[in-house]
Amino acid sequence: xxxxxxxxxxxxxxxxxxxxxxFALDMSVVNVALPAIRNALGFAPLDLSWIVHVYALxxxxxxxxxxxxxDLYGHRRLFVGGLVVFGLCSLVGGLAQAPWQLIAARxxxxxxxxxxxxxxxxxxTTTFPxxxxxxxxxxxxxxxxxxxxxxxxxxxxxxxxxxxxxWVMLVNLPIVxxxxxxxxxxxxxxxxxxxxxxxDVLGAVLATGGVGLLVFGVVRTDARGWGSLATxxxxxxxxxxxxxxxxxxxxxxxxxxxxxxxxxxxxxxxNVLVFLAAAGQFTAFYFVSLYMQQVLGMGAAATxxxxxxxxxxxxxxxxxxxxxxxxRTPRAALVPGALLAAVGLAWLAFISPGGxxxxxxxxxxxxxxxxxxxxxxxxxxxxxxxxxxxxAGMASGLFNSSRQLGGCVGLAALATIAALRTGxxxxxxxxxxxxxxxxxxxxxxxxxxxxxxxxxxPRRQAALPDPPQPAAPTxxxxxxxxx
Numbered sequence: 385x386x387x388x389x390x391x392x393x394x395x396x397x398x399x400x401x402x403x404x405x406x407f408a409l410d411m412s413v414v415n416v417a418l419p420a421i422r423n424a425l426g427f428a429p430l431d432l433s434w435i436v437h438v439y440a441l442x443x444x445x446x447x448x449x450x451x452x453x454x455d456l457y458g459h460r461r462l463f464v465g466g467l468v469v470f471g472l473c474s475l476v477g478g479l480a481q482a483p484w485q486l487i488a489a490r491x492x493x494x495x496x497x498x499x500x501x502x503x504x505x506x507x508x509t510t511t512f513p514x515x516x517x518x519x520x521x522x523x524x525x526x527x528x529x530x531x532x533x534x535x536x537x538x539x540x541x542x543x544x545x546x547x548x549x550x551w552v553m554l555v556n557l558p559i560v561x562x563x564x565x566x567x568x569x570x571x572x573x574x575x576x577x578x579x580x581x582x583x584d585v586l587g588a589v590l591a592t593g594g595v596g597l598l599v600f601g602v603v604r605t606d607a608r609g610w611g612s613l614a615t616x617x618x619x620x621x622x623x624x625x626x627x628x629x630x631x632x633x634x635x636x637x638x639x640x641x642x643x644x645x646x647x648x649x650x651x652x653x654x655n656v657l658v659f660l661a662a663a664g665q666f667t668a669f670y671f672v673s674l675y676m677q678q679v680l681g682m683g684a685a686a687t688x689x690x691x692x693x694x695x696x697x698x699x700x701x702x703x704x705x706x707x708x709x710x711x712r713t714p715r716a717a718l719v720p721g722a723l724l725a726a727v728g729l730a731w732l733a734f735i736s737p738g739g740x741x742x743x744x745x746x747x748x749x750x751x752x753x754x755x756x757x758x759x760x761x762x763x764x765x766x767x768x769x770x771x772x773x774x775x776a777g778m779a780s781g782l783f784n785s786s787r788q789l790g791g792c793v794g795l796a797a798l799a800t801i802a803a804l805r806t807g808x809x810x811x812x813x814x815x816x817x818x819x820x821x822x823x824x825x826x827x828x829x830x831x832x833x834x835x836x837x838x839x840x841x842p843r844r845q846a847a848l849p850d851p852p853q854p855a856a857p858t859x860x861x862x863x864x865x866x867x
Contacts, residue, residue, distance in 0.1 A: 395570030400504035401528040402563040408532030416540035420549040437603040442494030444788040445596030451502035451781015466500025471560035478553035505780035516710040523706030523761035534695040538688030587640035594625035653840035654767035655786040663794020664829035701757020714762035721758025722834035728752030729827035
């Protein structure tokens with residue numbers, strides 16, 4: 385689709401990276417601002433968490449649909465449309481006067497991100513041929529994505545403290561404008577996508593419903609609990625719908641997710657690995673942030689600034705991973721990266737109420753950052769290894785869904801584990817025990833990720849078999865009459 389982009393591949397990379405930065409930023413930028421938002425708009429305590437949850441719900445639930453739509457209607461078109469929706473909803477959220485307005489705006493942001501995020505990764509996959517150029521491009525994309533999540537805490541703290549909570553939404557506008565300017569000025573529309581295939585409506589409904597219910601059931605566990613009837617019923621319904629989705633996709637002529645894609649050890653292994661890594665990374669951010677604020681007594685801005693060393697080490701890890709993967713395979717960086725992240729998180733699990741940032745946080749965060757950086761760039765390359773260009777959106781949507789679900793499910797599950805250890809106590813020592821246990825479990829998740837990299841990912845790269853071509857339309861179909 386993007387064969388004419390040799391001289392403009394840098395513009396594609398810049399546009400994709402800027403867009404992914406703002407999507408990752410919005411996963412964490414509002415967290416620090418929640419108390420200020422509650423006071424300003426009058427949120428009920430149980431409703432406040434939906435500012436975070438509804439973004440994860442719509443983003444995660446619609447990613448597979450967004451990914452397939454990219455293949456059918458064009459990556460650039462979905463990228464631009466998704467960014468416009470995301471930017472408009474950011475403006476609405478920044479001007480919100482009532483709780484429902486902000487929650488609706490966050491849902492709209494998730495919708496826009498679900499269209500544009502797989503389009504961004506799909507543009508990179510189709511622009512950069514498989515090999516060193518793609519690895520380097522995905523390394524930049526992964527570093528910017530991870531930096532967005534880490535810097536979101538810093539931006540949220542600084543904006544809330546010095547500019548007001550509304551700017552955690554309005555700050556998206558110049559970033560979205562930059563991404564739109566890049567793609568509109570420097571990225572041609574490309575060839576018209578093959579319209580012989582139609583969007584798999586049944587698969588779209590089942591995938592969106594199943595993933596949406598799964599995310600909904602998980603994010604409600606903070607109020608309902610994992611053993612409650614409402615949670616069990618919601619998760620059981622999600623499992624049933626996803627089973628129906630699998631059955632439907634095995635028989636669909638143009639499926640939303642071609643199940644044959646999962647026969648590739650690269651694709652299947654990378655998606656399991658990114659699920660585990662995202663669960664560990666997002667949860668570690670959460671626990672370390674709470675430890676610094678609720679145990680060490682650091683302010684919002686200071687807590688955000690404390691994540692800068694992690695961001696720097698993560699970028700360093702990504703640079704190393706790009707060089708290793710270019711010379712060898714993604715597996716060569718994924719295994720040591722996952723193990724190094726596990727070591728850093730295991731060290732973090734020794735946090736104490738009498739500790740401090742320099743003694744308990746800085747050292748392990750630097751190690752963890754390098755390890756996570758070694759994982760993030762190669763896992764994106766692994767997830768698209770051997771994938772045909774006309775299925776780039778499908779593979780990108782699957783990869784983004786796995787990462788989003790990993791972060792959501794991991795955070796909910798480990799927050800429950802930490803809460804069980806803490807009980808009803810709110811003193812710093814009890815909170816510290818819960819956070820330490822949660823961090824120890826995140827270390828275990830990265831050990832599992834290393835096991836997946838060793839046991840599932842191939843030692844050598846091999847292309848996937850070409851996907852089956854859709855049947856050519858008959859004369860009657862072209863004329864719109866029954867065949």
